[in-house]
Every structure is written in C-alpha cells, then in structure tokens.
Amino acid sequence: MSDKSMTYRGWGRVLEATSDVARPERAKALAADMAEAPAPALGGLRSYGDACLNDGGRAVLMTRMDRLVDLDEESGVLRVEGGARIGDLARLLAPRGWLPPVMPGTGFATVGGAIAMDVHGKNHHNAGSFGQFVESIRLITPKGEKTTRPDTLKELFSATIGGLGQTGIVAEASIRLKRAKGDVMMVTERRVADWDEHLALLDGSDATYTVGWIDATATGASLGRGILEEAETGAGLVPPAKRGRRVPFDAPAFALSSPVVRLFNAAYWRRVPARGRTVVKPIEDFFFPLDKLHDWNRLYGKSGFHQFQCVVPLAAADTLREMLERIARCGMASPLAVLKRMGPGRGGLMSFPMEGYTLAVDLHAAHRPAKLVAELEAQVAEAGGRIYLAKDSLAAPEAVHAMYPERRKWAGIVAKHDPEGAMVTDLVRRLDLRRRG
Amino acid sequence: MTTWLILGASSAMARALARAVAERGDAVLLAGRDMGDLDALASDCAFRGAPRAEAVAFDARDPSGFDAILKRTTETDGILNVAVFVGSMPAQDAIDADAALIDGTITDSFTGPARLLTLLAPLIEERKGTVVGVGSVAGDRGRIGNYVYGAAKAGFHTYLSGLRNRLTRAGAHVVTVKPGFVDTAMTWGIEGMFLVAAPEAVARDILKAVEKRRDVIYTPFFWRYIMLVIRHIPERIFKKMSI
Secondary structure, eight states, rough: OOOOOEEETTTTTEEEEEEEEESSSHHHHHHHHHSSSOOEESSSOSSSSSSSTTTSSEEEEEETTOOOOEEEETTTTEEETTOOOOHHHHHHGGGEEEEEEOOSSSSTTTTTHHHHOOOOOTTTTHHHGGGGGGEEEEEETTTEEEEBTTTBBBHHHHHHHSTTTOOOOEEEEEEEEEEOSEEEEEEEEEEEHHHHHHHHHHOOEEEEEEEEEEEETTTTGTOOOOOEEEEEOOOOOOOOOOOOOOOOOOGGGGGOOHHHHHHHHHHHHHHSTTTEEEEEEEEHHHHHHHTTHHHHHHHOTOOEEEEEEEEEEEGGGGHHHHHHHHHHTTTTTEEEEHHHHEEEOSSSSTTOOOOOEEEEEEEEEEOOHHHHHHHHHHHHHTTTTOTTTTTOOOOOHHHHHHHHHHHHHHHHHHHHHOOTTTOHHHHHTTTTTTTTO | EEEEEEEHHHHHHHHHHHHHHHHHTOOOEESSHHHHHHHHHHHHHHHHTTTTTTEEETTTTGGGGGHHHHHHHHHHHHHEEEOOOOOOOOOOOHHHTTHHHHHHHHHHIHHHHHHHHHHHHHHHTTTOOEEEEEEOOGGGSSOOOSHHHHHHHHHHHHHHHHHHHHHGGGGGGGEEEEEEEEEEOTTTTOOOOOOOHHHHHHHEEEHHHHHHHHHEESSSSTTHHHHHHHSSSHHHHHOOOOO
16 A cells, blocks of 8 residues: 655644555555554544644545445444544435434544544533444454444443544444434524623523533623524525635734734624524534635634633633633634533543533634643643643643543553554654553 | 446545435446445445445456346346446556566456446447546556556547447447546555546536536546647657656
C-alpha cells in the first residue's frame, strides 16, 4: 500500500503535523495497512488541537471507509464503517425515521472519531454520550482484529470509548439509533437576559435537545446573556438545506477583532424577538449550523484559534460564572460560545462528560490566550471539573491527569493492546496520557 | 426501472457512481473480485435507495465466469446500463523489468472487459441501454511514464468507438469517459499529481454525459484542452519530452 506524505492541521489550525498517510478504501486494505505498520486513525480532522495529529509518524485516513453496512429496522441498530460521517448518517436515516443517537456540533465528524472522543450533543442531559449507544466495535488493534462489546472484552471496550484512538482503529461499529418523528426540527428560540436566567432555563428545560448560545463579550449586568434553543424532531415541509459556501482564503486579522465580535454578538442576540419564536429547520441546520460554511476556521486568519471547553459540577456554577467574567473582560472571545447542562452519561474511562455545566469558547490565537487558558484550567481543576481533550491544544500533563481519575487504569489496558505505542498521537505525547503510574 | 451492471465496482469512481444511481432509485449489480467489499457496497447502495443491489463475481482475467454474469444480467428488467471501471496500471519500470506484466495489463484494461461487453451487446441492444466505458487520458498518446497502460486504454477507446457505431443502430449508446487525475487508491501517494478530481465529481460528469448521450467526454472537462495540446505536439519534439 502506498502512503502519501501529507501536512495537515487540527480544526483550530494552530497545530500542524506531517505524516505518511495511508488511505484504505476497503477492509482488506485497512487490515493490510495495519499489519504492515500500525498507526493511529485520522477521520474528519475536526478535533481542534492535536488529538488528530501524528507528526513525523504514520497515520491511516479513514474517510473512504464510509459505508452503511446494515440497518435492522426492528431494533434500530445500524452497522456502519468507521469513516462514515455523522452528517451523512443523519441525512440518510432521518427520512426512514431514525437519527444517530448523539450528534456533535459538526456533521463532518466520523463514527470512529465520535467513538474515540465519546462525543456529546445537544441531548446529552437526557440521552448521554455517543459511546453509550455503541453495541459493538470491530477494532483493528496493533495486535490484530478484535470485536468488543459492553459485555465482551469489557475492559477493551471501556478503554476504546473515549479512548482517543489508542486501542486501535474502528473498522466497523454497531450503533443503537434513536427514533425521529420526521426529518425536520421544531426549534424554539428565546432571548436570555443574564447568567442566572441562563442557568435557570437550562435547568428547567425538558426539551429533547437544549443548548444555550452565549455572548461571551457581554459584561456587567448582561454577563451570560444569550439565546436558549430547545428543539424536537418533527414532520413537516421545509425547504431543503441550501448548499454550503466556502471561505476561500484566510481572513485578515480584523475580521474577528473584538469590536467586530461585539457588534456581531449584539446583532445576533437581537435577531431573536424579545418574546421568542418557534421555527422549523432542516435537521442539518439545527445540529450542524456551521457546516454550511465550509472551512469556516479560516475566518480566524493565518494564526488560527483555540477552543476552550470545560465541564464543572453543578455545584460549581459560580466558578463557571467567574471564568466567563474573566473571558468577557479580556476581550478575546469569539462569536461562538456555548453553554449547556450535561447529564451524568459517559461511555468510557477517558470520556469527557460529567453531570454539570459545560462552557465552550473560541479564542483567537493572535491574542495569545495561553496564559488565560492556564488560569481557566486551574479554576476547572479546583472546581473538580475537566477540560475536553478533543478541543485542547494548550494544557499541561499534570493538570489533565488530575482531571481524569481513571487515566491510569486506562493506560494499563491500552498498554496491553498497543505495547509498542504505535497508536500514540501528538495529544497523547504532549499530555503524556499513557504514562503508567 | 434502470439497472446498472458496474464492472470493477470496488474502485473509488465506481463506488461514487453506484451510490449516485442508487440515490436516484436505480438497481445495481456490482461486479468485481473482492466479494466482501462488494457485499458491503451492495448494502450501502440498498440503504441509499437502490431497489435491488447485489454483488457479482467478475475477474477480467477469468472469462469462464462471464456466462454467469450474462445470466444474472439477463434476469433484470427495464433499461440495462453497463459501466466499466476495470483496469490495472503497474509502474512502467516494473513492466520493463518483467515484460510478462504486459499481458495482465492489457487483459484488465482492454480485452477482458471487451470480451464481456461483446457477450452483453445483444442484451444491451434489446434493452436500449448505455455503456459507460472508462478509459484514460493516458490512452490519447504513448508517454514514457506509462505507455503499456496507455496502449491498453487506447485499444479500449477504439473498441468503444466501434461498439458505439454498432449499438447506435439499435437505439443503444456508448459513452467513452477519459478521466484525468482522479483521487483514487491508484493515484494516492503518486508524485506529480495536479488538479486531482474527486470521484464524486467524475460520477456526476458521467451521469450528465449519459443523460445527454455524449460520445466522448473528458473529466474534469479541461483535460479535453490539455490533451488537445498534447496530441498536437509533433512526434519529432514529443519523443524527447518526458511529460
């Protein structure tokens, strides 16, 4: 199998890697690639930092392993190849009355990536994480092919869900789907005046899908203002999603400078009438609002951006408020900030979710936010929360080790299946995640 | 209903075409050697809307299996289209080291599919179908880098031209497709590729050509002009070039 030398970046475009990349198109080629020299998988390259990078090494690009192998219409279990994109599944499944059980904020993420990051979605408070819906995984480990389920090779399963790709490559997975009433979303949007109201509304929401957009530039009395979106699947007529546009070049630095962001956020907030509104949207528009703008990460210009995402326990809401204040004051925030209440659901030893509130904010790399992020991380650690490794590009090993109490156990299991460290990525190296002891 | 028999269905271009016609509601017979892979593709096509999607064993180098394919194809109803994506391209220096590789290359890229198409021709005539023959810009002129592959494709082009002449009389049709560089397993990792097209874009071009009953298309379109220039370079000069 021939490899191609490829230079690629995480979604935040700050970190870069050059690898010899294999791109198998069928199961036999994947098996041969892994037998020849095992290497970590690349999917949609939607992790923001270095979770999807292996600089100076080899990697296996899974995007051509993307077939839907079987759907059991009775039980709603879908067997699918690891490189299939979540957005394609949503598009093909919704007309048949099914949806992926959990969808991250981008439809370009792959099934394998969703498993490796144990992704969560706008329904985490009631549904849990992606990994909790995985019935079985056909995994190509460096020591050969294994099929793992919650009750078969249990340890391997718990180390694979949220396991950052360290146990092997997801060749195929069986996923329990969710019933959808139709292929559109009924979305209720309302303005939220401040932080306290935002939390109260998130706490009180009994919608299937709930998410808060937050204006991370608002300070003082408007701190925490935003828009609450609550949604259910529905049947109805709606114009199909429009074809996407592409950001053709790296935007200049002023494009997302703080005055521009402040203006944008204020306008975005006022877009929703004061009394709220209910709109019908295509599924893709609700779940993957940014996917229509291809390469939107280029809006941050050459220097790229960091995303900071953390979760803190419910009782630590005040810490989160302080963190938001700190972010708002420094003027580095972008238009894209999200606040959400999470349930306790998590699928694996290294999964991110915990019951509490999660905050995600994009930070322009040109503002040099490393110091800010370090301070925020210290606050998260203090509050007993954790940061999301799919987004991280700045954290230090010790802090992260403390946030993931089952890391040591996980590292032990991983070592059994990948003793040579063939699956190590830049993220795992930077944070020394596989350290024993 | 329309049925597509797709030869060499495991290739990236064939997969893109199979998915596109499945989403339109056409049936597919997926022919090739890797049956496990073809079964997976068949399920995928059924999922996308193909009323019938089946894998069929086909090896260009083993004509003993051709009758079985003919039989399976005869059992379908409605319009019958046949798309040929088979071919192999060993590196020219590998061929220079082992001349026996020439036979396999010619069989895969030309005589194998031509034999099967000849068997299928009466059925295609009867069912008013279209043959999509995928050749290559490499068949337009013998170049130092891959002239055995080029010669096989040139032979296939000429065969398709003759088959078109025949089928047209019965109301059937042949489209010759000459792709430039396409992002497939065959070109992955090869140096010097430029303006590489996505397989999905090639599939779209093919379907448009079938609909408009075009005779010969280049895909992406600009290869028509690139090849126009290359074909017109005088041999006296061309023989010293390495493009």
